[in-house]
Amino acid sequence: MKFLIALAVIGALAGCGEHQEARQERLYGANAYRVAGDTTAWSNEPFNGDAGAWARDIDERARNQNEYRRIR
């Protein structure tokens, strides 16, 4: 019984020992979206995993906000 209680306490306190770097990586890192259970914006249709095509589409749309570019 004592062993089980000790095990439970250790388990409960384990989360308190997370290093700041590990937390940073989990929440801000390149894989943060995956840890959270999310997917990349280009993983589904119509891009089907083509990150380059997605980036080109977004870049083109962003540049078209510049009316100086569209008018001239």
Added chain:
Amino acid sequence: MARMRFLCDVERCIDCNACAVACKNENEVPWGINRRRVVTLNQGEAGEKSVSVACMHCTDAPCIAVCPVSCIYQTREGVVLHNKDVCIGCGYCFYACPFGAPQFPQTSAFGVRGKMDKCTFCAGGPEKDKSEAEFKKYGRNRLAEGKLPLCAEMCSTKALLAGDGDVLADIMRTRATARGGNNELWGWGTAYGKAPHK
């Protein structure tokens, strides 16, 4: 990799609130929640300025730092999103955010708070992209459709811009160069070039 940013050109914003309306409509934001709003400084005085404010998707987001259940995270494109299944509605993120972006729906009487809600840069959340569950919890996922947030795309004067930070900087540089300075520091001339009657 693009770093997604919002940029509001205060010289162009005319306080029309189309961005706020577009956001509410596109994401079917519940009553009492405003993911985006327009703030006007020195209202009624000559030279008043309006700025459209929402989550700024900070690089070092204070909301992420203070969340006790770590439900807020940053995507590879720099968009700050959160998991409503994990959120406990404590309100720490609201106190930490300098823009007042996190909002809490009042789900019952006596000020009981619901799950946090905020601008998602129209990027949905941790659910299957473009699914019904994602839409109900987080709103439309326009980024997954290759589109930018509707608030910026709807802006009639193009005061509110969205997209990669480098692209937005290029646009603002072009504008600043076209504007010149001196007596055109604010007003029509600043926003659109020479005034039509000059």
